[in-house]
Amino acid sequence: MKKVLLGMISALFVMFVVGCSQQNEDSENQTGAEEQQTITLGVTPWTSTVPPTEIAQILLEDMGYNVEQTQADAGSTYIGLSRGDIDVFMDGWFPVHDVYIEKYGDTIEETAVSYTDADAGLVVPSYMEDVNSVEDLVGMEDQFNNELYGIEEGASVTGIIDDLIEGYGLDMEQVNSSEGGMLAQAMRKLENGEPVVFYGWRPHTMFNKLDIKVIEDDKGFFETATVKVITNKELQETAPDAYEFLSNWSIPLDDVEEMIVKIEEEDVPAREVAQEWIDNNQDKVNEMLGK
Template sequence: MKKFSLSMMIVLLLGFLAGCASDGGEKDTTANQKITFGVTPWTSTIPPTKIASLIIQDMGYNVEEISADATNVFIGLSRGDIDVFMDSWLPLHDNLLEKYADQIEDTATSYADVETGLVVPAYMEDINSISDLKGNENLFNHEVYGIESGANVTGIINELIEGYELDLTQVNSSEGGMLAQAKRSIENEDPVSFFGWRPHTMFNKYDLKVLSDEQNFFEKAAVHVITNNELKENAPDVHEFLTNWNISIDDVEEMIVKIEDEGADPEEVAREWIDNNQDKVNEMLGK
């Protein structure tokens, strides 16, 4: 009887230890699993990426960020090198979605009805539409300023210039370079036209107007979350969270101001948003 009891105790102990090892193994698997975000060089990309990253880390995953232009982010998504992109602008990125449709998924809408297009300062009272640029190109030194040449919107602006038969050349640089040129012109109240969009601090800093576009090269945009097709199988809880993702454009713009103008740490700003919106976070997590 004693031998039987001792044997049973050993079996139970081994079973318990095996169970612990199994649980620990699962946790380690999750902890060692990495979720990779694509990050474009736009201020609008940072707040949603940081918020989602912190929430996913709280779920037990490691997180990595890869910086690239939008085209290369989509290439990374299609190859599985990138799992998530939080800042895809539709319809601007429709061609990339279609190109990699077999490898990627349009997972959620962050926010919609985003105004985007060519902008001018409000003091240019006679310039209110793209058509008004025709014949006034010399006011702008025959230049319009855009973001990096690899961005999808660069091609749209070039098509717009051709479609409206404007004697303008698009000058491309980084978002910061474009805005630095715009700032110099606005401070001197000189004519200037450049690419503008919300959410962005440019509309907080300057009195701007988006030029009406009669030929509809620019439509109101919606910002979407894009994931690669492997995420749903590899990290179903992360995929479910991202499927439920949404945020207001006003919240994103407010966070951009804190980060860009006030010099706040992006992760601290994101954590503050999470703490102040825990009910919304729980809803996105399906709790």
């Protein structure tokens, strides 16, 4: 009887130990899941924002972070960055976005240069051979129905275009809509061989599929842009390895444009395009990750 009782006690003890071990393991796993840090990426409604954001998301997830995307216009994105609601924005355009750095510089920072030499300005069809600068538009505004097409009103470039209209004395009004809306209106004009002027920039598929040209801006309202990674200043402390990766970030402009074409024209999923770039540029990826 004693042997039976002893055996039962031993069996119960083993079950107790195993149960506690399993409970501790489950608790640790649950704690790990709860402690997984989330990094939020701001995404503006521009095609240029998508490839760098998707690449950054994949690499941050590989580092163990939970990554979310927040869609917003440029102004709202910078407000989110300043409040800490958004941690990273992969598509800051400078000097156009200097106004946001001046306003929110206490809480956000320019963390890395993504690429340089991104052209931006007013665009007209190549068949308008007599229009090669903004000055050439003066006196012929009625040919454009006195309209100049721009992107959403929340973008800082909207104010620059308004200043340009005033600075050149153009009898034109800026008509604002989404990037897609602007291009749809411009394409209708182009298909009919009509005069049209609108805002354009690289990298963008518009220069791959439309016969257009950027006209000269002798008064300097537009400059060749440098695109940068912007982060909330707290990220360096809260996620130092993520910050280190982002501070090493860079990507060729041509690569971004090629990815935009695949996403927009060939209808390849953005994440698939981003993963392909990572696979084909592993040396550069390792350099950014500090490996």
